[in-house]
Amino acid sequence: MKILITGATGFIGSALTSYLLSKGYVVNYLTTDRAKIKDAIRYHGFYWNPAKSAFDSEALVGVEVIIHLAGSSISKRWTAKNKEEMTSSRVDSTRFLYQILEAQKHEVKQVVAASAIGIYRDSLTEIHREDSAAVDSGFLGDLVQLWEAENRRFEQLGIDVCLFRIGMVLSKNNGALPELIKPINRYYGAVLGSGVQIHSWIHREDLVYLFEFAISHQLKGVYNAVTPHPVTQRELVYDLKKILKKPLLLPRIPAVLLKLVLGEQHVLVTASQRVSADKILKEGYEFKFPEMGKALANLLK
Helix, strand or coil: CEEEEECCCCHHHHHHHHHHHHCCCEEEEEECCHHHCCEECCEEEEEEEHHHCEECHHHHCCEEEEEECCCCCCCCCCCHHHHHHHHHHHHHHHHHHHHHHHHCCCCCCEEEEEEEHHHCCCCCCCEECCCCCCCCCCHHHHHHHHHHHHHHHHHHHCCEEEEEEECEEECCCCEHHHHHHHHHHCCCCCCECCCCCEECEEEHHHHHHHHHHHHHCCCCEEEEECCCCCEEHHHHHHHHHHHHCCCCCCCCECHHHHHHHHHHHHHHHHCCCEECCHHHHHCCCCCCCCCHHHHHHHHCC
16 A cells, blocks of 8 residues: 655654554655655655745655645744744644645545644543543643644545544654653653643554554544553653663743743643543454553663
């Protein structure tokens, strides 16, 4: 099977591409950087630039599934300019991809796209499922709603759409984990906020497997991409303290101080979202790293 990936050279996309190639898939990928275009056995790069309406139509030849991961990082400062880029890189690129598929002949049967648990509101008590009606009222909630709405438009073309609402992704060298490890290793680590806020998370390896699972099982609809065992901020920091064998010398950093330092972006560490994995479990997916201890032992060994 031939798959087209956007965001293939990013944090998730690079690992996913390697895995799909190991499973025998043919991978085409889109990039806005011509220097990243490669042509190898079962791995072919093509140029696109949604901002300039540029697209190499050869990228779609023989493609049955599109994995849509494109989107700029939400970890950079939430300035007005960066927030606009975070939105346009997701919404505008998806709209452009829709216009391409609408305008030319293709064989695409399924789009599997990234989304985020940022759509769910901050709560210590709610369990968020895919059909939860309450939506976060901040920037992330607005962004994810727009993002998902654009992806659902592919259904108008007779294409099945699978959306993964992704939690905190753990990886040794990228994402949240290195940022959590750094202060602990330098002896200024501390519990952030109240410490009781809940983080719903997933090991990057499981996330990669989930995307392939969606393809091989022809999934459609919305699925939470999180493990069945969320943790509190305090549990996460203390698990890291234990495995890194470092003391926590500083007291808890209160949410009000984090808000002063980070502004609106403080929600990335202080918001609480207990997100259910029940739906994907009922589809038959078995997590390789369902619990934090096992995940950290794998990543930090």
